[in-house]
Amino acid sequence: MKAVTIPEFGDAGVLRADTVPIPVPGPGQVAIDVAYAGANFAEVLYRRGVVDVPLPFVPGIEVAGYVRAVGEGVEDLWPGRPVAALTIVDSGGYAEVAVTAADLVAPLDGLDIGMGTAAALPSNSTTALLVLDRVARIAPGESVLVHAAAAGGVGSQLGQAARLLGAGRVVGTVGSAAKIDTAKGFGYDEVILRDRLADAGQFDIVVDMVGGPTRRASLDRLASMGRLVIMGNASGAEDVGVPANELWFTNKTVSGFNLAAFAAAHPDETGRALRRAVAAAAKGELRVQVEALPLERVAEAHRRIEAGATTGKLVLDVAAL
Numbered sequence: 001m002k003a004v005t006i007p008e009f010g011d012a013g014v015l016r017a018d019t020v021p022i023p024v025p026g027p028g029q030v031a032i033d034v035a036y037a038g039a040n041f042a043e044v045l046y047r048r049g050v051v052d053v054p055l056p057f058v059p060g061i062e063v064a065g066y067v068r069a070v071g072e073g074v075e076d077l078w079p080g081r082p083v084a085a086l087t088i089v090d091s092g093g094y095a096e097v098a099v100t101a102a103d104l105v106a107p108l109d110g111l112d113i114g115m116g117t118a119a120a121l122p123s124n125s126t127t128a129l130l131v132l133d134r135v136a137r138i139a140p141g142e143s144v145l146v147h148a149a150a151a152g153g154v155g156s157q158l159g160q161a162a163r164l165l166g167a168g169r170v171v172g173t174v175g176s177a178a179k180i181d182t183a184k185g186f187g188y189d190e191v192i193l194r195d196r197l198a199d200a201g202q203f204d205i206v207v208d209m210v211g212g213p214t215r216r217a218s219l220d221r222l223a224s225m226g227r228l229v230i231m232g233n234a235s236g237a238e239d240v241g242v243p244a245n246e247l248w249f250t251n252k253t254v255s256g257f258n259l260a261a262f263a264a265a266h267p268d269e270t271g272r273a274l275r276r277a278v279a280a281a282a283k284g285e286l287r288v289q290v291e292a293l294p295l296e297r298v299a300e301a302h303r304r305i306e307a308g309a310t311t312g313k314l315v316l317d318v319a320a321l
């Protein structure tokens with residue numbers, strides 16, 4: 001089958017169109033004929049070698065398409081059924097066929113949702129629900145601050161998920177004034193420039209994907225009993241230490257979330273969140289701004305993600321190969 005591989009670590013130019021064996025589902029797994037694959041910052045990290053993966057490697061952490069075959073023990077999925085799926089545990093979405101655990105699949109039949117939109121949901125929308133509900137344990141009326149609110153990924157989903165889960169004040173930060181209006185369309189009451197964070201007040205929950213100085217500033221924005229959730233380091237800055245004594249002096253909590261690790265350890269819970277996200281999107285409760293590119297333009301997609309030049313979600317049209 002046709003696929004895009006990472007033959008060596010490096011810039012976007014290393015991505016290569018290739019021919020690889022068609023994967024076969026094992027027990028509890030599903031093979032999917034991929035229509036669209038989401039393009040994510042996680043795949044950029046794989047390509048750079050930040051995540052240690054065996055080469056050559058087929059990236060791609062989320063897909064939408066049709067069930068091709070099922071492995072032993074899978075009873076509620078069948079060939080031809082339309083689905084969205086997380087392929088994040090073993091990757092492989094940048095290909096004509098991908099395999100993943102049946103627990104990480106959400107059926108689409110009966111839902112008013114296109115394949116391109118469905119491919120944009122499994123990673124970011126699922127993450128948003130898990131981060132706020134499972135990790136931050138949001139309570140009705142609580143205030144939420146989200147960094148990178150206009151990013152094409154999870155930032156566009158966290159504000160909406162906070163609303164869905166009953167948040168009160170929801171504020172987003174962006175790195176440039178050009179992104180403020182876009183972010184306002186994703187569920188935020190206010191959108192501010194990140195360098196004006198000191199004027200934003202205090203919050204019960206802060207979600208930081210940026211890192212560097214933003215991480216320290218985020219801790220300062222927490223109210224008493226506030227929770228900071230760390231789920232990325234898009235700035236590429238050196239790690240920022242959090243003084244343990246400060247946490248118990250101020251009644252604050254710092255947590256981390258990584259979808260790949262969570263999905264591997266808790267596939268059932270991850271799958272429930274995925275199916276909840278898909279249902280919410282079909283009802284219009286979660287909106288995704290999608291731009292589709294042919295899989296052949298995957299290097300362009302990676303460069304735009306790295307440059308922070310996306311305000312919606314990029315998906316790759318695999319079926320058009």
